[in-house]
Amino acid sequence: xxxxxxxxxxxxxxxxxxxxxxxxxxxxxxxxxxxxxxxxxxxxxxxxxxxxxxxxxxxxxxxxxxxxxxxxxxxxxxxxxxxxxxxxxxxxxxxxxxxxxxxxxxxxxxxxxxxxxxxxxxxxxxxxxxxxxxxxxxxxxxxxxxxxxxxxxxxxxxxxxxxxxxxxxxxxxxxxxxxxxxxxxxxxxxxxxxxxxxxxxxxxxxxxxxxxxxxxxxxxxxxxxxxxxxxxxxxxxxxxxxxxxxxxxxxxxxxxxxxxxxxxxxxxxxxxxxxxxxxxxxxxxxxxxxxxxxxxxxxxxxxxxxxxxx
Numbered sequence: 001x002x003x004x005x006x007x008x009x010x011x012x013x014x015x016x017x018x019x020x021x022x023x024x025x026x027x028x029x030x031x032x033x034x035x036x037x038x039x040x041x042x043x044x045x046x047x048x049x050x051x052x053x054x055x056x057x058x059x060x061x062x063x064x065x066x067x068x069x070x071x072x073x074x075x076x077x078x079x080x081x082x083x084x085x086x087x088x089x090x091x092x093x094x095x096x097x098x099x100x101x102x103x104x105x106x107x108x109x110x111x112x113x114x115x116x117x118x119x120x121x122x123x124x125x126x127x128x129x130x131x132x133x134x135x136x137x138x139x140x141x142x143x144x145x146x147x148x149x150x151x152x153x154x155x156x157x158x159x160x161x162x163x164x165x166x167x168x169x170x171x172x173x174x175x176x177x178x179x180x181x182x183x184x185x186x187x188x189x190x191x192x193x194x195x196x197x198x199x200x201x202x203x204x205x206x207x208x209x210x211x212x213x214x215x216x217x218x219x220x221x222x223x224x225x226x227x228x229x230x231x232x233x234x235x236x237x238x239x240x241x242x243x244x245x246x247x248x249x250x251x252x253x254x255x256x257x258x259x260x261x262x263x264x265x266x267x268x269x270x271x272x273x274x275x276x277x278x279x280x281x282x283x284x285x286x287x288x289x290x291x292x293x294x295x296x297x298x299x300x301x302x303x304x305x306x307x308x309x310x
Contacts, residue, residue, distance in 0.1 A: 006038055013244070014279045015045045033062045037069055044072070046281065047234065049080050065096050074106055079237075083110055099126065101136040108143050112150065120147070138167035178255065182247070185261050186254050187302050197269045209233070211296040223296050235294035236281070242295070242303045245276035 003025060009018035019042045026035045036059035043052035056073045060066060070093040077086035090106040097103070104123060107114040123140045126132055145160035169176050209226065211219045227235050250266050253259060 003032070003034060003038070006035075010038065010041060010045075012279075013045075013241075015042050015281065017279065018042050019046070033059055037063075037066075040069070040072065044076055047236070049076060052076060067093065067097055067100060070096070071100070071102060071106075074103075078106060078109060086110060087114065098122070099132075101132070101139045105139050105143060108146070112146070115143070120144075133171065134167045135171040138164045138171060141167065182254065183299075186250075195265055195267045197267065197271070207292045209292075209294045210300050211294065212298055212301040215298060219296050219298060223294055226294060233292055233294055235296070237295075238297045239295055240297050240299070241277055241280050242273075243297060243299050245273045246303060248276060249273075 006018050006021045006025065009015075009021060018038070022035055022039050022042060025032070026039070029035070036055045040052045040054075040056035040059060043049070043055060053073065053076065056069055056076070059069050060073070063069065070089055074086050074089035074093060077083075077089060087107065087110055090103050090110070093100055093106075094103040101123075104115060104119060123143065127137060127140050141160045141164040145157045145164060148154075148156040148160060211222050213219055223235055223237075227233050246268060249268055249272060253264065253266060254261075
């Protein structure tokens with residue numbers, strides 16, 4: 001049992017197991033500050049933001065110039081609506097590393113006014129630098145597209161958006177090609193070729209609310225309205241855990257070179273779906289009142305039948 005095991009559990013999205021292991025490691029070695037960073041990550045994933053901030057700050061007390069910790073903390077502040085601390089942390093990040101593109105994007109997400117002309121000039125200057133990644137170039141082009149939209153320069157906006165989409169796709173081309181195949185080919189014939197192994201042991205007390213639709217269709221506003229109620233409904237945002245629980249069971253078959261999308265039967269074990277979800281978020285250990293939750297993963301429109309069976 002070591003930190004590498006905890007890191008591996010986080011990669012596998014087994015957050016409750018990772019949390020238990022990390023807390024045990026911390027009790028055995030309270031001076032290992034790397035544990036603080038990974039506790040911050042896990043608490044963020046399970047949406048215990050207070051503890052996530054606490055452990056990120058503990059880590060920064062000993063590693064004040066940690067780029068990875070600063071970006072995680074800045075994004076966390078942004079996600080919980082703490083704009084003041086988010087801005088402060090993004091600015092600190094850029095002071096340490098002027099070329100960290102996501103620092104500019106973070107400030108831009110908070111307010112377009114936070115980026116100055118000198119920032120735009122710097123981004124334009126490095127955009128043609130072959131040393132920066134396609135992912136970073138895509139982010140710069142996205143920022144510029146929004147700037148041109150505000151100026152009502154629609155042709156320039158579309159030009160920057162096209163570059164953004166192309167570079168985003170190319171930045172992770174293997175994964176994106178697999179995703180494209182999955183959504184365009186597999187899901188199109190999904191329920192014609194699927195066999196469900198049902199499980200009678202359902203989440204009887206779970207009361208999930210799934211927000212589905214198309215991007216830019218108002219899903220975030222609906223989520224905000226529902227989470228602003230007195231009950232403070234928990235939201236997992238665009239968690240993607242239902243989709244991944246399905247995908248994990250069929251990935252080896254659909255990416256096999258002999259896979260025939262029209263003639264191959266796929267099998268989904270609903271018990272494994274629930275096991276996968278529990279490994280990620282520990283639903284089985286939640287109190288009944290916390291089993292009312294939101295999920296706004298838009299692709300869940302493809303998983304309605306599975307969610308009903310579960």
